[in-house]
Amino acid sequence: MGIFNKKKTEHRFSKPSDATIGQCFAKGNAITKASLFVFGLGNLLNKQIVRGVAFLAIEIGYLVYMITFGIGALGDMVTLGTAMQEEVWNDELGIYEYTLGDNSMLCLLFGVTTVMLTIAVVFFACMSLKSAFATQYRKEKGMKVPTFRDDLHSIKEENLHVVMMAFPIVGVLVFTIVPLIYTILVAFTNYDRDHQPPGNLFDWVGLDNFAAFFATSGKLAGTFWPVLGWTLIWAVFATVTCYVGGLVLALLINRKGTRIKGFWRFMFVISIAVPQFVTLLSMKTIFAGGGPINVLLMDEWKLIDSPIYFFTDPTLAKIVIICINFWIGVPFTMLSTTGILQNIPGELYEAAKIDGANAFTIFWKITMPYMIFVMTPNLITSFTGNINNFNVIYLLSGGGPTNVNYYFAGDTDLLVTWLYKLTLEQKDYNLGAVIGILTFIVLATVSLITYRNTASYKDEGAFQ
Amino acid sequence: MKAKRFITNTACHILLAVLSVIWVLPIVYVVLTSLRKEGGSYKSYIIPKEFTLDNYVNLFKNNLGGLDFKQWFLNTLVIALFTMLISGFMVIAVSYCMSRLRFKMRKPFMNVALILGMFPGFMSMFAIYYILKGLGFLETGLLKQIALILCYSGGAGLGFYMAKGFFDTIPKTIDEAAYIDGASKWETFIHITLPMSKPIITHTLLTAFMGPWTDYIFAKVIMGQDTRYYTIAIGLWTMLEKEYIQTYYTQFYAGCVLISIPISILFLLTQKCYVEGVSGAVKG
Structure with missing residues (x-):
């Protein structure tokens, strides 16, 4: 050299x-x-x-x-x-x-x-x-x-x-x-509904907006903590379920014994091909009070007497949203992992087989490390994406059921949908900006640490 | 041994079949509703009593009271094509630089991109709106469309993770071989790396292309009440508004089916490319 x-x-x-x-x-x-x-x-x-x-x-x-x-x-x-x-x-x-x-x-x-x-x-x-x-x-x-x-x-x-x-x-x-x-x-001004230019001026107010969020009492603080809690629970569940589900599905389809691989892949890909807002809106109608699920349960199978209102009860709404997100997210993971699975150097597998490793050992010692190596940045993006997952929440439940104790928020509102409501519906731009910054702080603390400790950041050339 | 393998194979196929049904049924419901003759919104049954194609025909008749489906379709197509080209170029260029070239600003850029990605996407949307307004982009419908393309593709350079991850798996020795043969870095990129990266390029282009079809937040904020320049997503969304839903519920689904078709076809093509490309690119 x-x-x-x-x-x-x-x-x-x-x-x-x-x-x-x-x-x-x-x-x-x-x-x-x-x-x-x-x-x-x-x-x-x-x-x-x-x-x-x-x-x-x-x-x-x-x-x-x-x-x-x-x-x-x-x-x-x-x-x-x-x-x-x-x-x-x-x-x-x-x-x-x-x-x-x-x-x-x-x-x-x-x-x-x-x-x-x-x-x-x-x-x-x-x-x-x-x-x-x-x-x-x-x-x-x-x-x-x-x-x-x-x-x-x-x-x-x-x-x-x-x-x-x-x-x-x-x-x-x-x-x-x-x-x-x-x-x-x-976020450091009083640019809210009462101070809208050009009719009014707004001015610097320092940390007043942040103080309102972290006050021991008050409607803003009483909304912020529960919404933050649900946002985190949602993001963890949404990311983990979709990743594991998608990886298992990709492995199932790519198994040696599986026939007509293209067909199976196609069946799951259709749901991606349909634009997300279409699937989300139809999911909403499917789970609606008079929608097909209730029709099936009530009229066809006679399991219940009155319709279940999936988006009216806070806990039920949360569970249903996570399930629907699973339905949406799994094909995406399946698709992106398929390519990477096939990119794993073949001789790694051959060497393992010669050494007498069984399918499980190969999965844990070769497939998983490789997948995590390549996909960690992807997983973090999907975690941050889920914290900021506006579409799913907004189109399915609209953040509802509305909670009267909250400041313009509902029980399934994420920070980001709350931000949307505050800026575009209520014109409280300063409060929206504060939520944005707080969301960022949450994300930064969670993911910067994990990202910097992963192999794909420290040792980019490991598989080159 | 053989019997055991047969059982696992059968179990896998049955599992896959059950899962496929779960994943396909909602889409079947969309198609069925789009063919329903009885108007109105929710019904207490799933399979329509009478089938008709009128919902589709009516979409193309300009009887929707300012709701012009054909126009929306064209608008979205043009916007999606431009977005695809611009942001596709940006993503591939940035991810190649991040993966293969070494320069001082590389790590800082990656960190900045990571940090920026953690802010909610439309937290600064009202600021973008005012910037575009300040630049005079919201004067006419055509300019609004350009503004929308810029919105969709402007920050695309930050979404390089996936493609970078792919470039990282291409062995460096291939590049080095090209350098020894006298190729410049640019030539290596164009003639060596790009042809090997078809799967990730299709993936990138596809994601960029699909953005405008599904986004309606940016589109709504920028287009305002200008229905003629709406994209499909906000157009269809309008059909579900209270004053329209009783009349247009079934037509909404017809519209959904129609826009899903071009995207599905594209998907089939790219799927083929994706799988072939990946397995053909670098085999260990």
Whole structure:
């Protein structure tokens, strides 16, 4: 392997691209240091025109934005607007007119955007510094300074990830991170039904919303703990039942003795092919008071005298929901495990057979470790997915039966359906945001620990 | 020994048959209801007294009072296709980078993705709504559709776990062999890894394609009252609203059957690809 290693230099870093920002700044000459403030300077002065101009354009664009708009936006973010929309009597027209007050919602949104842009520009400043330092370093060592053509070529090799990741990362930034930061900030304001812009302003309230959730009494606290408890019970049951069920089903179908494998797989796949809301809504009708299950039990088999209302009794509703979720989830697990089961290296099985292992030993010593290795991230996603499983609960029971002791929630409401009700039905955006953050904290504590301790995170190459 | 194997095999087949019946019956119920001639919602029997295809025919007659099934179908198809392409590309690109390339931001990105995945999906939906409104995306119906595509595919890069897990199981030696033969990383990705990854690509594309057919929360929030631009899911959901349910209950099921057909066909094709691809890709 020796020929592949770059020649070691006396510096602590073997390539200039490995140097940290601090090293770049300390070891850089004046031009390199200035590149931190005038983007692309080091590149421009060393004939790397395209790279230099690109850096410079970013900086100029940012400065123009900040002067025309950004600085004002940052100020508004602190105050969240001061001028309230008011009715003003217009004498000439003889009507009341509304003055255009500040819109707290937009103040916050533009503020967040400006902060994000600033962070991006700081990142580009570091890139500019590193790029200038790399050029300076190569010049001093008498190495070739990469031209624009070399840069273009490098995106097929060592910089491939930059090209492939750029587009997805921008998407994630705009559609996930910025909205998320905005929402998290809303949790610290009083943006509720009584403070709706543009008619009203809302303002920072610090931790008041969180305090209401953790108060020893009060309707919010009295709703939060029971809902959280049910959310956790639900997530554990939903994940474990579907995973075990799906794995057993996949093994049953993939057994050597099983005939017409494709047919069996097809029978279970149909239920995935039907869109989930269709199956969920029909399940709801099937379990309804006048639905087929009650018809069967009452009229056909004469087992009961009056219909069972599956979604009216809290405990029964919970059990029924977990069962229906099992019906929905098992084919999914079956499908995803089938592929992985077939991907298990065949010689592992052959070796085990030669050593005289029986089917159970093979399952526990080879199939399970392999499956857990590959599927752990998947299991965690499905656990988090279940905590946030909106569709099943909302479409089946709608969170009902409604509990009068709760703050706009029902007995089968998960945190996430409660969040939905509070934001989109009640317009208590701040409370919704608090629930979102609390849900996150629950998930983070549960799964980050497990994930970091799993084999597939620590030792990615175990089966490569 | 032979007898024992026969018994286990039979038991397995019987078990599978019973399970299949449980999994198929609700779907049979959907089909039966869609063929029911008697209108109205719930009935005290399961098998319809009279069968008819009118429910299907009526869906395509524009007599639904602003509810235009054909239009919804087309809307959803277009949105689903674009979502599939954009987010399919994103997921495969990100998961390949995460699995095969080594760079400084790799672990941080994976951790950030994990953290972001723990926030409820639509916790920030009202923020997305206002961002899109601010960008002027909610002015016309067509722009709303673009906005919806962006919503569905924007954050797709975070859902790389499954595909990454698959790429992780492809032996590294195959890549190394390609490098020694002078292939660049890009060429290795296109000519070596991708052809070996058909199953996971179909899986990814399929999941992305099915998203718009089933989601109705985002669609509802973005489309508002603009029924012409509705996707299938919110359209059908509208049929179950109180003012429509008595009239459109059976048509709702007809619509459900109709949208399930294209997705089922796709599924059969991809199933074949999935199973073949996996067993053919890398055998130990």
